[in-house]
Amino acid sequence: MRILDRERYWAFLKAYMTCYISLVGLYVVIDAFSNIDEFMKRCEGFPELMKAMGRYYLIHQAAYFDMLGGVISMMAAIFTVTWMQRNNEHLAMLAAGVSTHRAIRPVLVSSVLVSGLAVSNKEVIIPRFAEDLQKSHDDDGTRNVTAIPSRRDERGVVLSGLEAVRSKQTLVGRVNATIPEDIYGKLRELEGQQATYIPEGMSRAPMRGGWLFRGATLRPDIEPEQLEPDASILTLVKDEAGFPPQHGPGILPGRTYFLRTSLTFKAMTRKPDWYQYASLGELFDGMADPASEGTERNDITVEIHQRFLKPLLSLTLLFMTLPLVLGSYGKNMFIGLGMSLGNSAMFYGLVIACAYLGTNAVLPAALACWLPLFAFGLLATWRWDIIRT
Structure with missing residues (x-):
């Protein structure tokens, strides 16, 4: 591994941890203060309260990572590349004969690794703690x-x-x-x-x-x-x-x-949303379960398709967004970041809208889930080709 590659990996890791701790930490603080009365219903004394809250939010880190992993990965990639440009490191590497695609390879590899961790989290960790993740703040697991x-x-x-x-x-x-x-x-x-x-x-x-x-x-x-x-x-x-x-x-x-x-x-x-915390094997069992009927069966079908597509969608968002920073718009860091955020909003807006159409049987589940990948995959391919090396 070259020195410049190690520098990019380390920059990506720092950016990822900073974004994750900032976003998740802010949410945890707001959620904890908003529901402290609910926690106190099942706890007696301050030590027990701290223990219950610590366990609750520690287990929920799996859910937070599942929800925000792809977005934070994109943000970390943007910050890594933007910082590289702002310090004129990108210009120096171009002058040394290192292409842009080669310079950002560690960023792409890091994003793929994060997607792999997200898959493992979804299939191994979340199903193991599914019951705890579905409990409310005042539920200690013993109430009816x-x-x-x-x-x-x-x-x-x-x-x-x-x-x-x-x-x-x-x-x-x-x-x-x-x-x-x-x-x-x-x-x-x-x-x-x-x-x-x-x-x-x-x-x-x-x-x-x-x-x-x-x-x-x-x-x-x-x-x-x-x-x-x-x-x-x-x-x-x-x-x-x-x-x-x-x-x-x-x-x-x-x-x-x-x-x-x-x-x-x-x-x-x-609970009605149990399938969000199930493994793929449990989802297929749920499809064969006669107890799953009507809209729940549509929800499970959409969840199965999204489970396979989520890593691809995360990488598609990354390939759509990085050219906005690396291309001609990247001359101004704030314009690039603003366009990247708007690009992400458009991306997730279509993904959520298609999932809604699939769960309500307006569109076939397969079409509803794959449509965003087809649409944005073509856009990402076109944008990636305009990156100047």
């Missing part, structure tokens, strides 16, 4: 989940609840399961006071892969012989031995039923 949406499995069974207890994997309040008429010949409504999810891995449970409804009633009722364990998706449970205990004290009036369904506790309690 509210606003449970209705979900449908592959047989058309619709399950809904009012509240979920994380530690028990139990829906409480009023839990409803609507069974379509093609299963029992008539539309059935199963309503219980609570329903506990029994995963396939719970070997001690006599029935697995579904929900145990307690304090339940079935309307209209079904003949007992239709509710045998091997004859139906719905089973009347007479002995609860082996099942997890019910949530809360007392005796729940009503019967106990076991409903076999592919809807898991995670599928029932996940």
Whole structure:
């Protein structure tokens, strides 16, 4: 590695860290002061408050890097090249026979490395802390989940609840399961006071892969012989031995039923934007999950396309922007920076608009995601060719 290359790498790193700390630090300070009351709801004393806030913002660095990594990479490249021009280093290298493309090679390599780190962050780190990243400021991970949406499995069974207890994997309040008429010949409504999810891995449970409804009633009722364990998706449970205990004290009036369904506790309690924190494997599983339907399926499709395109879009933005600084406009540093910011606003405006059209099915998801790359890729190629060496 040549001395000039090391200088460019070091300049890029300094610019990147300065921009990242400035932008993220400002956001963290504003967000912390705006939500300090929310943090205090789950903390007692100053040391515990500092620990909770430190953990919250440390984990969220993965999300901040995912959102700002490409933009900051572009800003770092602009500052590196601009500083090189301002100190007349670029002119000296041209006089020594070093072309502009060769001079900025370390900047391009650094941007590619940042894009690689962004991919690793998105596929490894963010999915690992997905649950923490989706928590609100006052959520310590123990409180109940509210606003449970209705979900449908592959047989058309619709399950809904009012509240979920994380530690028990139990829906409480009023839990409803609507069974379509093609299963029992008539539309059935199963309503219980609570329903506990029994995963396939719970070997001690006599029935697995579904929900145990307690304090339940079935309307209209079904003949007992239709509710045998091997004859139906719905089973009347007479002995609860082996099942997890019910949530809360007392005796729940009503019967106990076991409903076999592919809807898991995670599928029932996940937030609407869960796919933003999932890995590619989880996204493909979500596409095959019957619980993902309607607009959510469009959202997942768009997210999959954007996941593949994000590194390419970041590099396209860089190749669009650097010529504004290196070309004829680069004689004035502030004009170059201003045009670069306007260029970025136009770029992300189109990306966001196309994503909106894709998620709302106005355009096919593939076309909506690839359109910005086609449009700006041609512009970036044309601009790159006008760089004077």
